[in-house]
Amino acid sequence: MKVIEQEQKAKVRYKINGQQYETEVEPRRLLVHVLRELGFTGVHIGCDTSHCGACTIIMDGKSVKSCTILGVEADGSEILTIEGLAQGEKLHPIQEAFWEKHGLQCGYCTPGMIMQSYWLLKNNPNPSEEEIKEGISGNLCRCTGYQNIIDAIKLAAERMKGQ
Amino acid sequence: MYPPKFGYVIPDSLDEALEFLEKNEDARPLAGGYSLIPMLKLRLIRPSYIVELRRLNDLHYIKSDDKTLYLGALATHNEIATDQKVKKSVPVVSAVSSVIADPQIRNMGTIGGELAQADPVTDHPASLLVTEAKVKIKSKGNERIVPFEGFQKDIYTTDLKTGELIVEVQVPILKGYTYSYKRMEDTAAVAVLLRKEGEVIKDVRIAASLIGPVGTRLREAEKVLMDSKGDSKSIEEASKKAMESVNPIPSPRASAEYKKKLVGVYTKRALLEAMGGKQ
Ligand SMILES: Cc1cc2nc3c(=O)[nH]c(=O)nc-3n(C[C@H](O)[C@H](O)[C@H](O)COP(=O)(O)OP(=O)(O)OC[C@H]3O[C@@H](n4cnc5c(N)ncnc54)[C@H](O)[C@@H]3O)c2cc1C
Ligand code: FES
Ligand code: FES
Numbered sequence: 001m002k003v004i005e006q007e008q009k010a011k012v013r014y015k016i017n018g019q020q021y022e023t024e025v026e027p028r029r030l031l032v033h034v035l036r037e038l039g040f041t042g043v044h045i046g047c048d049t050s051h052c053g054a055c056t057i058i059m060d061g062k063s064v065k066s067c068t069i070l071g072v073e074a075d076g077s078e079i080l081t082i083e084g085l086a087q088g089e090k091l092h093p094i095q096e097a098f099w100e101k102h103g104l105q106c107g108y109c110t111p112g113m114i115m116q117s118y119w120l121l122k123n124n125p126n127p128s129e130e131e132i133k134e135g136i137s138g139n140l141c142r143c144t145g146y147q148n149i150i151d152a153i154k155l156a157a158e159r160m161k162g163q
Numbered sequence: 164m165y166p167p168k169f170g171y172v173i174p175d176s177l178d179e180a181l182e183f184l185e186k187n188e189d190a191r192p193l194a195g196g197y198s199l200i201p202m203l204k205l206r207l208i209r210p211s212y213i214v215e216l217r218r219l220n221d222l223h224y225i226k227s228d229d230k231t232l233y234l235g236a237l238a239t240h241n242e243i244a245t246d247q248k249v250k251k252s253v254p255v256v257s258a259v260s261s262v263i264a265d266p267q268i269r270n271m272g273t274i275g276g277e278l279a280q281a282d283p284v285t286d287h288p289a290s291l292l293v294t295e296a297k298v299k300i301k302s303k304g305n306e307r308i309v310p311f312e313g314f315q316k317d318i319y320t321t322d323l324k325t326g327e328l329i330v331e332v333q334v335p336i337l338k339g340y341t342y343s344y345k346r347m348e349d350t351a352a353v354a355v356l357l358r359k360e361g362e363v364i365k366d367v368r369i370a371a372s373l374i375g376p377v378g379t380r381l382r383e384a385e386k387v388l389m390d391s392k393g394d395s396k397s398i399e400e401a402s403k404k405a406m407e408s409v410n411p412i413p414s415p416r417a418s419a420e421y422k423k424k425l426v427g428v429y430t431k432r433a434l435l436e437a438m439g440g441k442q
Contacts, residue, residue, distance in 0.1 A: 004173075030200075070193075070196070072173075072215075
């Protein structure tokens with residue numbers, strides 16, 4: 001059994017976007033803050049109450065809201081953030097589709113929306129419009145009215161077929 | 164929003180977790196964290212220690228035999244919703260799990276955490292009441308199995324005592340039943356489980372949830388339908404009884420009166436769908 005006292009910091013390791021990171025966190029630190037301080041500022045904080053999905057990342061293969069996970073809790077996990085999607089200059093097909101279909105306006109919700117779409121398409125490569133809507137129901141966008149986001153996900157699904 | 168300061172415990176086994184929880188009365192177990200962490204952020208609770216459960220693999224499973232489906236406390240809503248065994252053997256549990264919150268929350272939230280939280284906004288009770296599920300509880304050196312009905316006593320209040328953890332939910336596998344689940348997010352939900360012999364309803368179970376304070380079986384409504392053919396008059400009568408037998412708490416989205424009416428409407432719709440034969 002490992003006990004980390006209130007004032008102590010725990011040593012944690014994450015594999016983020018394929019690279020190993022090691023840092024120290026107080027037990028009460030939230031994963032979203034830890035990630036942002038490590039430089040992954042694409043992980044946004046919108047509501048801080050697990051409603052908006054701006055902080056969505058992939059942790060051990062599942063999409064999760066990182067504002068509602070403790071840094072210590074995530075120790076040892078493999079994490080994918082928006083920064084890890086593009087291959088060098090080459091955007092990920094979902095990113096390209098969001099660009100082409102104008103799936104964003106201010107862009108605040110976009111990293112979370114794209115990470116959630118990534119998980120959705122991994123689990124359901126050919127979603128219906130209904131399934132797309134349900135799939136992004138934990139992500140709020142105040143600008144677009146969602147239609148272009150849905151179109152972008154459809155286009156991405158199309159392009160990712162056979163990949 | 165930052166949670167208050169607390170110590171963090173990573174037990175190597177369930178026994179270690181149980182022992183620590185028994186010795187530290189104000190320690191709290193952490194499952195998916197999607198209720199606990201918001202409560203910490205709002206400073207509604209200030210536990211001395213948080214005891215991590217997520218790495219305890221002996222609480223993380225979905226199993227079944229001929230008669231019973233066994234859901235480990237750490238089974239997530241999404242795992243329950245997508246598991247083929249659950250879909251086949253107790254589809255109402257799968258259906259209810261699949262509409263909880265949103266995909267990210269379903270990826271983290273667990274059935275154990277959900278039941279222990281006893282938030283009024285909880286879907287699982289509807290399916291666990293109609294299937295007459297049981298909850299397996301452990302403390303250091305002790306184990307007990309209780310019916311889910313009665314386990315949640317009031318808002319945020321359960322039968323759990325200091326040092327106890329939910330370890331498993333046991334759901335009877337019922338053959339020959341059809342089901343339906345009708346709900347409005349955060350507001351009201353009704354589950355129906357029904358078995359007919361020929362034209363006649365031989366067993367029917369109806370439960371409401373989401374209306375607060377806790378989920379309830381609607382037995383007065385069930386009585387109306389037992390041994391009937393489920394004609395439109397008895398369905399109307401059952402919906403009325405359902406409506407009369409709930410006592411919802413108002414929420415920012417819906418008054419108690421409105422929730423009551425929804426229970427009536429959803430009872431009718433769920434009955435019609437279940438009679439239509441959804442397996
Ligand atoms: C935005 C939002 C929307 C939601 N919408 C819905 C919804 O529509 N329907 C619905 O049903 N739920 C909803 N939920 C609740 C969600 O499903 C949570 O997953 C659930 O309430 C708690 O599960 P958890 O595993 O996250 O538990 P945690 O947050 O880890 O724990 C909750 C409580 O249970 C205790 N606990 C945890 N595990 C155990 C155990 N094994 N034994 C004893 N005590 C334990 C903890 O100490 C804590 O007090 C929502 C949550 C959020 C944040
Ligand atoms: S910031 Fe995490 S869900 Fe809004
Ligand atoms: S693009 Fe502005 S919030 Fe979605």
